[in-house]
Amino acid sequence: MMSLHRRRRLLGCVCCVAIFPPLGRAEEARGIPPAYAPLVVEPSGGPERAEFDLGPALARAQRENKRLYVYLGASDCPYCRRYENFLRKNAAELGPHFKPWLVVDLHSSLATNAQRLFIRVGGKSQPYTEFQRSIGDERSRMLVYPTVWLFDPQLKPLMQMPAGTGTFETVEEQLEILQLVQ
């Protein structure tokens, strides 16, 4: 039989979870934080062929005349969590600077390698490497999580981006990226 002491501990735990879920889980939550109003794109297809359709994001960016900040993150990638947590912690300061951008969050996993990842734009679906070559991105040789692309509303790359996000995890450097400093 459960003792009063154990019941109180259990109740206490339940209350903590119920009352403070964002605090405990915020650091673990995956993806771009809601403060950036991301358009989340889940892959279609199985693990052997994960296809991300950029069509709806592109259409919306054109409607709203916004640039695209496309983020590819993996559910099991610690570097991705680190960048997402950086964005979360600095949302108040960075948020206004993201206003001209439509943030697109592609939900992937590390098992989705370059051969398994496909990008669809309109009627054309391309594997990662071909997609990168088609837009002249130097990161075609290797897929690194996380990956960020910057596009204009016509899906023209605005700047060659680095693999990973480690070089823009300070507010100052994130602003460099948004201001296309090269």
Next chain:
Amino acid sequence: MPSPMKPLTDCRRRAFMLGVGALPLTPLSSRAAIGGLPSNTGHADLSPEWELLRGRLFGTQPITAGADRVQLIAPLRAAYGASVPVKIVSKLAQTPELHVRRIHLLVDKNPSPLAATLELTPEVGQADFETRLRVDEYSHVRVVSELSNGELHMDSRFVKTSGGCSAPPNRDSPELIGRTIFKLPGPPKMGAPTTADLTVVHPNDTGFELNNVTVMYIPSYFVRTIAVSFAGRKIFDADLDFSLSENPTWRFNFVPHGPGELRAEVVDSKERHFTGSLKVG
């Protein structure tokens, strides 16, 4: 992914030879994927590592900073830290009277900072070079151009790199190591600087990379020297290091005075010799 510790390898030995072995070389785990380092560093700023290297390499000789004689072009953030494209542009025609006789390419914060020393002749015509470098962390990349009159000129760029989650490089074709390939991007121009590309298929291993399967460090193994000639006349000699990227590549110029053979003699750190050639004209 970053390696957790650093073995004493050729890299360290070469660093010691340059006199920077006493620098606090922190473990790779804290040097890769760094973000958050000072970002307000100027491209032309100096660094403690550079001050030390400068003394070792050039003593008290004055060095003129700026892009008047030589310019270094490199991205603020490259696609990959393991392959940062750099371009050296000389603002001086290569004549017997006055020419660039030596070029030093350095990465301040790399474990072995001197990436390349090139010994040139007037036969290059125009002392412009392009290659790809490994840049281990936020660092200045520098070029020091030594003229035939003894003047030293330097230009520099601050480059930001970091790691991420990625697959290791492909090592499936060891039989191709040493393959030395020339290409001419355009037709040769007799009596004028002609651009050529030289690639040596080689892992150029640093000795710091962990094999994820064996959990052993991959020993350092890299291209040490390349001697390039045309029709038997020296174009340039390169003394190299693993700060050059996998499959070291150089774009350079040479002046063909008639038909001849472009030739490269390559020696790596295992004293293996390789050659490559291309008939021109």
